Amino acid sequence: MAKGSTIRNEFHPFVDAYTGRSMTRLTAPEQVNHHPYFYYKMITNDNRYLIYASEREGFRQLYKMDLNDGSALQLTEGPDIHDFSCSLTSDDNYLIYCRDQRIMRLDMTTLKEDVLYTSPAGWKSNANPGLSSDDKYLVLVEINEKDVVPGKGDWSNFEPQWAAKPHCRIIYLDIEQRTSHIAHEELDCWLGHPQIRPNDPSTILFCHEGPGHLIDARLWLVQKDGTLLRCAKEQTHDELITHEYWLADGSRFAYVYRHKDDLYHESIRFMDSETLEEEIWMNCSKYCHFISNANHTMIVGDGQLPEQHFIYLVDVERRQEERLCSHGTSWKSYGNTQDAHPHPAFSPDGTFIIFTSDMEGVPCMYKVDL
DSSP: OOTTOEEEOOOEEEEOTTTOOEEEEOSOTTSOEEOOOTTSOOBOTTSOEEEEEEEETTEEEEEEEETTTOEEEEOOOSSOEEEEEEEEOTTSSEEEEEETTEEEEEETTTOOEEEEEEOOTTEEEOSOOEEOTTSSEEEEEEEEGGGOOOOOSSSTTHHHHHHTOOOEEEEEEETTTTEEEEEEEESSOOEEEEEEOTTOTTEEEEEEOSOTTTSSOSEEEEETTSOOOEESOOOOTTEEEEEEEEOTTSSOEEEEEEETTOSSEEEEEEEOTTTOOEEEEEEEEOEEEEEEOTTSSEEEEEEOSGGGOEEEEEETTTTEEEEEEEOOOOOOOSSSTTTTOOOOEEOTTSSEEEEEEOTTSSOEEEEEEO
């Protein structure tokens, strides 16, 4: 199928067997379908359209689905689309996505594309860029090609890539000026998840990537000019910190913390990026990913233990967690390690949640109204 063509998804409403919550399956379990990584902007401001990836005719392409009727416009065509790494701009006018070693910008009205940045020879992009809240800047991590451990689409190269101690750097891109510079560089450490602080494009949050029981510390901050590099939170090899994200107003960033001896729980924590003051906020089930809604009144997380196969909703004011529905996913790979990860995400107005699951055999997207 070609860019600009339209497909139609048949919605399937049903009731969750565990909570009685009304749900809708948005895509059929016939081919792999999933939405972008959980902290990217994937739903338009009017809550009507969803950006997602679908594997058809041997390639994964990006689509824009109308959540009213299931029709979906194909946005890309050809090979080498990074199907998890795409984000709408704040005004919904453009989609920033990754194709091979290039960061692309697609006009959502005309579908015309331009290249914002190309990784130079000898460097490989991790295809996980972070866009500033004003859409003017972007950060990405590049890894020296000689240090890349080839992957098989599963987790088999995760620890070997960490053990390779790769030469990595964070690139800071000025989108309007089309200029870039190295904001931070480490000769022997795997870097990942670069995110620009909302309303403060000079501050970058990033992580030391790798197995939690082996890395020195997960959370790091640096300024765009390379100054003020600081470890946000020291940790031991008995501690695991994951899936940090900025609150929408940039006031703090959130993460989950667990100790290896606690088999069933972890805690949600917040940190001030300037003072590095940590708030241990509440205990919760073991989430793989979690994120707040736009005004930080609710948090959604995906339980990852077999007995915690739920999408959880947290009332921020009451500090209370409830089971929203079962995600029932297997977490397995279908060519990409993230394919069957739920990655729950809120609509802009916080009235519904989107997540992915292979509970019906193949990764599909599901919608839950709140």
